[in-house]
Amino acid sequence: xxxQLVEITSFGRGGIHxxxxxxxxARSPIEDLPWPGEVWLPLVQHLGEPAVPIVKKGDTxxxxxxxxxxxxxxxxxxxxxxxxxxxxxxxxxPTLVTCPTLVIRHTDETDELAxxxxxxxxxxxxxxxxxxxxQAGIVGLGGAAFPTHRKLMLPKGVTVDTFVLxxxxxxxxxxxxxxxxxxxxxxxxxxxxxMARLVGARRLLIGIEADKSDVxxxxxxxxxxxxxxxxxxxxxxxxVRYPQxxxxxxxxxxTGRVVPPRSLPSAVGVIVQxxxxxxxxxxxxxxxxxxxxRIMTVTGPGIVTPRNVRAPLGAxxxxxxAFCGGAREETTRLIAGGPMMGRALPRLDLxxxxxxxxxxxLTGRGPFEEGYGPCIQCGRCLDACPLGLEPNQVSIFVEAxxxxxxxxxxxxxxxxxxxxxxxxxxxxxxxxxMQVAKSALRRASDLRIVK
Amino acid sequence: xxxAETPTAxxxxxxxxxPGPHVRVEESTAQIMWWVNGALAPAAIWGVIVxxxxxLAVVLAAIAGALAxxxxxxxxxxxxxxxHDGSAVCTGLLLAMTLPPAVPWWTAALGSIFAxxxxxxxxxxxxxxxxxxxxIGRAFMLATFPxxxxxxxxxxxxxxxxxxxxxxxxxxxxxxREQGLPQALQxxxxxxxxxxxLALGLRPGxxxxxxxxxxxxxxxxxxxxxxxxxTIPLSIFSGVALTTAFSGALTLHLLSGGxxxxxxxxxxxxxxxxxxxxxxxxxxxxIGALTGIIRLYGGYPEGICYAILLANTLVPALNTWxxxxxxxxxxxxx
Numbered sequence: 001x002x003x004q005l006v007e008i009t010s011f012g013r014g015g016i017h018x019x020x021x022x023x024x025x026a027r028s029p030i031e032d033l034p035w036p037g038e039v040w041l042p043l044v045q046h047l048g049e050p051a052v053p054i055v056k057k058g059d060t061x062x063x064x065x066x067x068x069x070x071x072x073x074x075x076x077x078x079x080x081x082x083x084x085x086x087x088x089x090x091x092x093x094p095t096l097v098t099c100p101t102l103v104i105r106h107t108d109e110t111d112e113l114a115x116x117x118x119x120x121x122x123x124x125x126x127x128x129x130x131x132x133x134x135q136a137g138i139v140g141l142g143g144a145a146f147p148t149h150r151k152l153m154l155p156k157g158v159t160v161d162t163f164v165l166x167x168x169x170x171x172x173x174x175x176x177x178x179x180x181x182x183x184x185x186x187x188x189x190x191x192x193x194x195m196a197r198l199v200g201a202r203r204l205l206i207g208i209e210a211d212k213s214d215v216x217x218x219x220x221x222x223x224x225x226x227x228x229x230x231x232x233x234x235x236x237x238x239x240v241r242y243p244q245x246x247x248x249x250x251x252x253x254x255t256g257r258v259v260p261p262r263s264l265p266s267a268v269g270v271i272v273q274x275x276x277x278x279x280x281x282x283x284x285x286x287x288x289x290x291x292x293x294r295i296m297t298v299t300g301p302g303i304v305t306p307r308n309v310r311a312p313l314g315a316x317x318x319x320x321x322a323f324c325g326g327a328r329e330e331t332t333r334l335i336a337g338g339p340m341m342g343r344a345l346p347r348l349d350l351x352x353x354x355x356x357x358x359x360x361x362l363t364g365r366g367p368f369e370e371g372y373g374p375c376i377q378c379g380r381c382l383d384a385c386p387l388g389l390e391p392n393q394v395s396i397f398v399e400a401x402x403x404x405x406x407x408x409x410x411x412x413x414x415x416x417x418x419x420x421x422x423x424x425x426x427x428x429x430x431x432x433x434m435q436v437a438k439s440a441l442r443r444a445s446d447l448r449i450v451k
Numbered sequence: 452x453x454x455a456e457t458p459t460a461x462x463x464x465x466x467x468x469x470p471g472p473h474v475r476v477e478e479s480t481a482q483i484m485w486w487v488n489g490a491l492a493p494a495a496i497w498g499v500i501v502x503x504x505x506x507l508a509v510v511l512a513a514i515a516g517a518l519a520x521x522x523x524x525x526x527x528x529x530x531x532x533x534x535h536d537g538s539a540v541c542t543g544l545l546l547a548m549t550l551p552p553a554v555p556w557w558t559a560a561l562g563s564i565f566a567x568x569x570x571x572x573x574x575x576x577x578x579x580x581x582x583x584x585x586x587i588g589r590a591f592m593l594a595t596f597p598x599x600x601x602x603x604x605x606x607x608x609x610x611x612x613x614x615x616x617x618x619x620x621x622x623x624x625x626x627x628r629e630q631g632l633p634q635a636l637q638x639x640x641x642x643x644x645x646x647x648x649l650a651l652g653l654r655p656g657x658x659x660x661x662x663x664x665x666x667x668x669x670x671x672x673x674x675x676x677x678x679x680x681x682t683i684p685l686s687i688f689s690g691v692a693l694t695t696a697f698s699g700a701l702t703l704h705l706l707s708g709g710x711x712x713x714x715x716x717x718x719x720x721x722x723x724x725x726x727x728x729x730x731x732x733x734x735x736x737x738i739g740a741l742t743g744i745i746r747l748y749g750g751y752p753e754g755i756c757y758a759i760l761l762a763n764t765l766v767p768a769l770n771t772w773x774x775x776x777x778x779x780x781x782x783x784x785x
Contacts, residue, residue: 012778018474172474248778258778334466339473346468366469373480373536374578379726388777392726410777418472425480426578432470 008210010239011249012258014386016419018172018242018340022211024299024306025175030183032310033323035106039314040091040351041067041077042099046139047146048074053102059085063312064113064292066135067102075137075147077102078290080312082110094336094350095343101351104314115289122227126198129285136284137291137354142166142177142245142274143337145355148281151271152198158266163196163231164254167208167215167275168238168245171338174358176297177275178212179308185218188275189226189233191282196231199271204233205254206275209240242340243417247272249386261387261413276357291354298324300339302331302361311352317359318348327361335360340418373426381420381430387413391420395433404444406437414438483678484537490669491544491716497665498658501607502552506658509559510547516560517543520567530576538577542566545585545716548659549709549756550592551603558596562588582763583723586756593756604655620655623707625752632700649706660709670715682731683724683738684714690739698747710742713755723763730766730773738762 043050049071061067061079068077083106091101118124124132134149154160165188169177181188196204208215216235223233238244238253248259250272257268265272273281276295283289292313299306304325311320317334321327327334327348335342336356344366381391389410397406411434420430499507521539525532543563550559566588574580593600606620620638627635638654648654652662660666673679688705695704704710718724718738725734738758745754 013776014778018476252778261777332467333469333473335471335473339471341471342473343471344466344468344473346466360473362473366467366473367471367475368469369467373533374576376480376578376721377724377726378483378721382726382775385775386778388775390775413777422472422475425476425478425483427475427479429470431472 006210006213006216006237008237008239009253010241011244011252011386013388014384014419015241015243015249016384016422017240018422020211020240021173021299022175022178024173025297025308026178026211028175028179028306028308030176030179030295030308030310031323033312033315033320035081036312036315036319038083038086038103038105038316039081039312040316041080041102041104041314042091042093042096042351042353043068043077043101044074044093044096044099045077045145045313045353045355046075046137047144048150050074050100051077053088055085055102057085057087060107060110061085061104062110062113064115064290066290067104070134070137070147073147073150075134075139075149076290078137078292079104080292080314081106082112083107084109092347092350094345094353094356115283115287117287118285121286124285129194129198132285132288133281136280136289138277138280138284139291139354140274141276141280141294141354141357143341143355143357145353148273148277151273152195154199154266159269160199160201160266160271161269162203162205162255162271163192163199163201164250164265164270164272165192165204165206165275165278166245166247166250166272167206167212168250169212170209170240170242170245171340171342171358172242173299173360174297174338175299176295176308176357178215180276180279180295181208181212181215182218184279185215186222186226187282188278189219189222190286191278191280192273193226193228193231194281194285195271195273195278197229201271202231204228204231206233206235207238207244207250207254208235209244210237211240213237242419243386246386246415246417248415261410294352294354294356296320296352296356297358297360299358300331300335300361301363302328302333304328313354314351316348317345317350317352320352320359321348321361328363330363331361332364333362333366335362340422341416367421368427368429370427372428375428376426378425380423380425384419384423386417386419387415389414389420389434391430391434394437395428395430398433398437403437403440407441411437411441480538481536484541486673486676486678487716488537488541488544490672491541491548491659493668494652494662494665494712495544495548495659497652497662498548498552498660501652501661502605502658505556506552508556509550509552509554509658510544512556512560513547513550513563514540514543516563517546517567520564520572524568524572524576528572533577536577539567542571542584542588545659545712546588548712549585549589549657551600551605552658553603553605554592554596554599558592558599561595562592565591578722580722581766582760583717583720586717586760586763589756590760606655607653607661622655622752623649623703624746627700627703628746628752632703635700635703646702646706649703654707656707657709657712660712663706663711666711666715670711673715673719679715679719680731682728683718683735686732686735687714687718687739687742690736690741691743692739694740694743695747704743704746709753709755713738713742713759717755718759718762723766725766725769725773727770727773727775730769733773734762734766734769737765
C-alpha cells in the first residue's frame with residue numbers, strides 16, 4: 001500500500017470529538033433482513049401532509065406497489081413486502097406517538113413488481129425526473145426526511161452552482177452510509193449527477209470524514225467511466241469531527257462558504273443531499289423503483305451482534321433487533337438515529353421509517369437521570385458551539401424565567417447539534433434550554449411581543 | 452387469549468426516554484474540582500514541610516471550616532448537600548495556601564467559613580458567586596486579623612532540620628519595598644542562588660505560594676488535562692511585566708509573592724473569570740497590571756489578591772463586551 005497525502009478540510013469554529021465507536025460495524029457488510037411477518041407503514045414518514053391510502057383491508061399487494069398517494073407537499077408510500085393489507089389503523093409511531101398506519105401481513109401470493117431500466121433515463125426532462133423522485137416516495141435519508149423533490153425545486157431567482165453529497169456520517173456509531181458508499185459508488189454518483197443536472201450545478205463534491213477514506217477509490221473509478229456532462233467531480237476528505245455532516249458545517253468545509261443564519265444552503269449556491277438519498281434517486285429515475293427499504297446500522301453496547309442491515313420499510317424494530325442477535329439484558333436506552341441527534345424510543349414494537357438511519361442500543365445511565373448542576377461558567381459550551389452561540393447564557397436566563405431575553409445569545413440560529421450539551425461538565429440540558437427559549441421566542445414573535 | 456399470552460409486540464422492554472444527546476463527556480464538575488485540589492496538593496504539602504506543624508494545622512482548619520460551612524449552608528437553605536463535589540475543599544485549601552504560616556489555626560477556620568458563606572452562598576452558591584471565595588476569605592482575614600496576617604511570616608524551618616524557635620521575618624516583596632532588591636534576594640538565599648530559592652520555595656512567604664516549581668507542576672497537570680488554558684496566566688504575567696519592567700526587580704516580581712498561585716489557580720476559576728478568550732486576555736492583563744501597581748505604589752507589598760478581587764467585578768461586563776464571534780458571514784463563492 002502506498003501512503004497517500006490527502007488534504008483534509010474542516011469547518012471553522014466549535015465542534016467536538018466524541019468516541020466514534022464505528023469499529024463495531026465499520027467492516028460489517030450490509031445484510032438483508034429476512035421477510036418480517038408484517039410491516040407497519042405509517043402514513044407520515046416525511047415532513048409534509050400525510051399520505052392518502054389507495055388500498056383497503058384485504059387487498060393483495062406486490063412489493064413496490066403504491067399503497068398511499070402523497071399529497072401536495074408529501075410523498076407516497078409503497079408496499080415494502082408482498083402480502084395482504086391486514087388493516088389500516090392507528091399504531092405507535094417512532095416520532096409522532098401514534099399515526100394512521102397501513103399494516104401488511106407478508107404472504108408469498110405475490111412477488112416484487114418488476115423494475116426495468118428505462119433506456120431513456122439519462123435524457124429525461126426536469127419535470128419527469130422530479131415526478132419520478134416524488135412518485136418513488138423519496139425523502140432525505142440522512143434523518144430529516146424532507147421530501148427530496150421539494151428540496152430540488154429551487155425558488156425563482158435562486159441559482160445553485162455546487163451540489164454537495166453528504167457522506168460525512170459524523171454521528172458516532174453509524175456506518176450505514178459508509179458501507180453503502182463502499183457497495184454502490186456508481187449508483188450514488190449517478191443519483192447525484194441526476195440531481196446536480198436538475199438544479200443546474202456545475203460542480204459535484206462528495207464530503208466524507210477521514211475515517212471513510214477507503215471509499216475514495218470506488219468513487220474515482222466510478223467517475224472515470226460515467227458521463228459527467230461537464231460537471232466537475234471531486235471527493236473531499238474532512239476531519240473526523242462532529243457535526244461535520246451538518247449541512248452548514250459541511251458546506252463551509254467543502255466550499256469555504258458560510259450559510260447565513262436562518263437561511264437555506266441555496267442562499268450561497270449550494271444544495272446538499274445525503275449519499276443514501278442519491279442512491280434512492282438513481283433507482284427511482286433509472287428503474288422507477290420506489291423507496292421500499294433502507295440501510296441502517298444496528299449497533300451499540302446493548303446489541304448482541306452489531307450489523308448493517310437493509311430492511312423493508314415498516315419492519316418492526318423488534319424483528320430487526322432479533323436479526324442482530326437480540327438486545328442484551330443491560331440495555332437501558334434505544335436510540336433511533338445517532339446518539340447525538342437521535343431520539344430515544346420507549347419500545348421495540350415500532351416500525352422502521354424512512355428517516356431512521358440507525359438504531360443504537362445504549363447501556364448504563366442516561367443523561368440527566370441524576371439531575372444537573374449549576375452553570376460554573378467554564379465556557380466549554382461556547383468553545384463547542386459551531387455557530388458561536390452562548391448556550392450558557394441561554395440556560396441561565398431560562399432558569400431565571402427570562403426566556404424572552406435570550407435572543408441576543410443566538411437562540412434562534414441553533415440547529416440543535418447538541419455539542420454544548422455533550423461537553424457540559426455540570427450535565428446541564430443546554431440543548432433543551434435552547435429549545436424552550438427558541439419556541440418561546442418564536443411564539444412571542446408570532447404575537448409581535450418581540451420584534 | 453389469556454392475559455399472560457399477549458403478543459410479543461405488546462410486552463417490550465421499557466426503555467428509558469431521555470432527551471439527547473445520548474452520549475456525553477466523562478468529565479464532571481466534581482472531577483474537575485478534585486483535579487484542581489490534586490494539582491494544588493504538591494505545593495501545599497511542600498509548604499507544610501517547609502514551615503512546620505502550624506502550617507499543617509492551618510491547612511486542615513481551613514478545609515474543615517469550608518466543609519462545615521458548606522454543609523451548614525446547604526442544611527439551612529435546604530439545598531442539596533454537595534460536599535463530595537470538591538468545591539468547598541478547593542476554597543479551603545486555596546485560602547490556606549495564601550496564608551502566612553504562623554497565623555493561628557482558628558483564624559483560618561473563620562476565614563474559610565466567611566469565604567463559603569459570604570463569598571459563595573449568599574450569591575446563590577456554586578456558579579453564581581461574583582468573587583473568588585478563597586480571596587474573599589483572605590481579604591476578610593486581612594481586615595480582621597491584621598497583625599497575624601502581616602506579621603505571621605516565618606523563615607523556612609523544615610521538619611527535617613534542627614528544631615528552632617520560629618524566626619519571624621518579612622517576605623521578599625516586603626523587604627524589597629522597605630530595603631531594596633539585594634536584601635530581598637538575601638531572604639531567598641540558597642545554594643543555587645536567590646532565584647533557585649524562589650523556585651524551590653525556601654524563602655519566607657505564604658504556605659502554598661513559596662515553591663513556584665511545584666505550583667507550575669500542578670498547573671502543568673491542569674493544562675495537560677485542558678482544565679485550564681494558558682490565556683489568563685500569560686496575560687497576568689504580561690501585565691506584571693509591563694508595570695514592573697522598569698522597577699529593576701522584574702524577575703523578583705515575576706517569581707515571588709502569590710503571583711503563580713493566583714495566576715494559575717485563582718484567576719482561572721471558571722465561575723469568576725470571563726468565558727471567552729479575548730475576555731480572558733483583558734481580564735489577565737488587568738490583574739497583572741493592578742498587581743504591579745499595588746506592589747509598586749499601593750499600601751501592600753503583595754497585590755495579587757486584591758487585583759483578582761477587583762478584576763472579578765469586571766467579569767460580567769467582560770462577558771458582555773467580549774462575546775464569541777458568531778458564524779454568520781455572508782457566503783462568498785470560493
